Amino acid sequence: MPLLNKACTARNVHWMVPRSVNSLFIGRSELVQRIQNALRNNDLGKSSQKRLVITGIGGIGKSEVCLQVADLMREDFWGVFWVDVGNPSTAKNGFLAVAKALGFSAKGVEESLQLLSNTKDRWLLVLDNADDPEFDYAAYIPSGNQGAVIITSRVRECSQHSTLPTEALEGLDEEHSTQLLLKAAHIPKESWQSCKEQARAIVGLLGSHTLALIQAGAYIAENYCQLSEYAEEYKQLRKRLLRHYPKQQQSRYQHVYATFEASITVLNEAKDEVGRDALDLLAVFSMLHSDMLPLHLFRDAWKGARHVLEGDHDDDKMDGTYALEQWHVSQLPEFIDSQANEWDDYRLNKACALLTSLSLVTRHRSNNLDGLSMHPLAHAWAKDRLEDKQQQAAWMCAGCLLAMSWNQPEMWQMFRKHRELDLKLHLQSLLSPSVETMLPYDTRDMIIPILLKSGWALYTWREDNSLESLLQGIYNALQIVPHNPSKEHIEIWNLAGLNLTDMGYIREAVELLKYVVQMRKTSLSKTSPLQLDSQCALAVAYTANRQTEEAIGLLEHVVKVRETTLAETHHDRLASQHNLALAYNDSGQTKEAIELLEHVVKIRETTVAETHPEWLASQHVLAMAYLDSSQTKEAIELLEHVVKIRETTLAETHPDRLTSQHVLAIAYLESSQTKEAIVLLEHVVKVRETTLAETHPDRLTSQHVLAIAYLESSQTKEAIELLEHVVKVRETTLAETHPDRLASQYTLALAYWDNSQTKEAVRLLEHVVKIRQITLPATHPDRQASEGCLAFMQSELELYTS
Incomplete structure (x- = not known):
């Protein structure tokens, strides 16, 4: 990381402070002067970074003091930077914004911190809202002794980060x-x-x-x-x-x-119904997160309610047992008139205006966004003021609001649209009580649909661990287990099967989804959207389990039905064609895969935005097919485009972002860009090692490919270390004949050979050849490659011994 400046002369070059000094700011002059003196004092010398922690309860004025100090000392610093560290998402965005302001494109917090650490000019960094007692905020402090840092926190323990005397704010005199x-x-x-x-x-x-x-x-x-x-x-x-x-x-x-x-x-x-509406809105908000709640959520809920009342469930993702009903519509706030033929936001806006005028909420209108936020203290009060029964009613209202907002024919697009607004925080708050706590709020038949709709949101957002936790809570509360399913809970098992696939428990997913398909076959028609959905899900699990023949059989049926019943641009039709192409590619039918994928990509190009997840997914799979057909240049071009967009729209840990980076690295390897491949793969492996279980297939696959890249760059020792780990795990989790297990053993044998461990190499390769001769035809490329390598090794050993 280069130094940003060689001299310490620039002043007031960068000013990244979120707002100006509050006109109501008053008093605390001694405190402000004390902080200025401390930051200007050079007694600490260069041995220690100047860090000041300001503690105090929420709303006491910590941030306002920082604004005042920053404003008064603006000319003392080359740059003043403000980062809200109230949650990891805002913290990351804040640090990325700092890097961008400095003219760099950082991928994460660490790189942004390095930029500050390496500059020689004076800078001030304010870390605001460091209020999580479980988080170590040292992760957000630049290393070294450069610059000055001010941290605001409600947590007294945060004072340990201070190298200057901590300031504990109390009330004004x-x-x-x-x-x-x-x-x-x-x-x-x-x-x-x-x-x-x-x-x-x-x-x-x-x-x-x-x-x-x-x-x-x-x-x-x-x-x-x-x-x-x-x-x-x-x-x-x-x-x-x-x-x-x-x-x-x-x-x-x-x-x-x-x-x-x-x-x-x-x-x-308040006159009319505005006071009651404001109270209802306040109660709903208290069950969600204090961060901005987009107001179009209420319009979306109205649309979902109309969908329920009109009795149109053809596109629902749940069977009738756990579908949303009129009861759920009745739980919505009164200012959502579900009987109206058109959306009317008059009462909602009146309620918002009243709450805003009392400073209970803050309204945000910018960049086509319109929403409300609450100060955390006000938010806590809004919940605590409710009696237990009132809290239960508020939870059901908020739960039905979220569930209804997603209860539309285009619900998957709704999920995707809301992702940028980070509705995940609101859903996490709604689901913060245990399932056993939530179920008694009303009858189980009323509460479970809310939880399952929430589960579908988590599934679509790829919040795999959160969904697994929610499902486990449902299992415990209902006293059911996935290895002994019953038709009564078929919607639960369907969602659970999808989650198992994403979590990497492929064999368990196949068994559960087979059960779902079998049960739905007895009660649904062959063309039922629900049955086709479950067949698609099973086929995806089959593909992941290398059962491509079974996957193709199912998907060809689904595609045939959907091509006769759905419009060419319908997302379900395109999704099934996408999955069929993926199965074709995995089975070596690359030509058919490319033909189908190019069609899907062409259709999606004309119907969705460039950043749409489904279009990117199809381009990603098309690039994989190009790779398999030796069209490496075309593959790299597509993948670099996909990676570029996903790096700007998805979190660093998102599975889709990591997968596209992983495949791009493979393409780089194919084109002998080994250095670029290693950089990408080391990043993917690092992230997956912190987010996925040791046995997760995606984690093992990226480690395997990184080992191959290490071999290409003659880093044999590193390759062997990785491969021995991958082989060890796969030998305990996969069948002896599983292609992935054999592939890692084969690559490890090559690494052993390169490292002059000839005995180990031959022994391992003999095992691979033996299995492949039983499971693969003589013309299969994998079998031929392993047989050829073994023959070469044996001949080399004979020459050496003779």
Whole structure:
């Protein structure tokens, strides 16, 4: 990584701060000056990086202090960078943005950190919202002694990262708290003196908490009460709060909660239905994540509700037992009028406006996005204020909202569209209770459909581990096991089979999906979309298990039916053609695979966006077919395009992104670009070793191919080390005749030979040849290759011994 600068003269070149100083900022002048002095002081010398941790409860003003310091010290630094580390996703995006600003295209956090570590100019990095007590935020601190870092956190233990004295923020002093309240309440400065006593009374009640004071000021500014009335209203609400929520009595957050609760009176007393709608929206939000919730989710839920009420289930992915019903529609918020023929967002917008005016939510409108977010404290309060029964009702409402939003003919596209908005956080929050906790919220027949719709979202997003955990919870709650399935839970087994395939448990997936197909055969027609879906799923598992003959038989039937019943551009028809082409390619029918894939790619090119996952998937498989037909140049061109897009649209750990990088590396090997192949493969292996089980086929395959690349570059020792591991694992997980097991043994034999371990090489290769002579025809390339190598080794040994 080159140094970005050779001299330390530049100032104020980079300014990456999310917002300007809050106009309400007041007080803390001594603190701000102390921080400035500490950052300017050179007593630490060059032996230690200047790091300051600011701790305190949420809403106390940690971020605002950082904004003030950054603004005042802007000219002291070559660059000021701000990264929200509230969750891994925002942290990564923030660091990638830093790298981009510096003129580099980093692939991850580590590379971005190296850029800062290597620059000689002075920089300031603010790590905001380091609030996860289970996460080590050292991962986000640039190495070395360059620059300065400020970390804001609610977690006291984060102070261990500080090389400067930690600053623990408490409430403002009375004078500044009073001024903050009066400013937030929009009371003219000339009236402050006459209002001081009333304001001080409120300050005392609220414990000088910054966010609470701003909230109280907003309440007064919106004319919901006078400054003189607030203290009395608060006292009444505080008694109600303590009466209903005794667990909060000793919490340092109780004053904030009480301040939020003051706004509930406004909602309860609002005219028309807007107050009730706002409360419903608040309750729904409390079951989801505090991050931005896209408002079009409510429109999508309305569409899904219409789909249910119209009784059109032809495209549903679940049998009737666990399909969404009118009951689920009835759980939606009242501001979603499922009976209306057109979507009307008037009541939703009124509710949003009311909550926004009370500073309970923040509305975001930018880049064609429209959504709401909540401060984490306000979000916690919104949930905690609900009684147990109310929380259960809110959960069912939120669950039905998400489930309905995906209950449409194009639900898979809906899943994909929402991915960029990161609905995963909201779904994870919804599913945070255990299944055994969620099931008693209502009858199982009502709750299971919500969980299964959520499971389908996790499946489509490739959140494989989360889906496995959800399914395990369902098994435990219903006292069922996948190795003893029953027709009653066929929808569960169908989803479980798909998950097993993605998790790499291929044999188990085949058995479970065979059961699903068999059971559906007795109750569904041959052309039923559900039956065709399950046959497709089984065929994909067959392909992964190298049972290509069975896969092709199933898929040719599915394709034939869909070509006569679905439009040429229908995603199900194209998906089955895509899977058939993949099976053709795996069985050596490369010509047929290319012909079919070129058709699919051509259709998708005219119907979906360049970044659409299904179009990229078809281009990816077409590139694989090109590779197998020795069209390496065309394969590389396609794969580089796919990889480029996936690296900008998918997370670093996403299976599709890693798979395309893996295949591109294979193409590089085919074109003798060994160095490029190794770089890619080492990255893929590194990621997969941290995200996949040791026995996962994808992890083993990438390790195997990396070993081949090492052999090509004469790194024989590294190749043998990898291959011995792969062979060892595959010998315990795959049958003796499995092609993957034999392939790794064959490659290891070649590595042994290159390393002059001739005895081990011949012994292993003799085993491979013996098995392949039993399982493969004499004309099969793999059999011929292993027989040829063995003959060569034996002749070389004879020459040597003679």
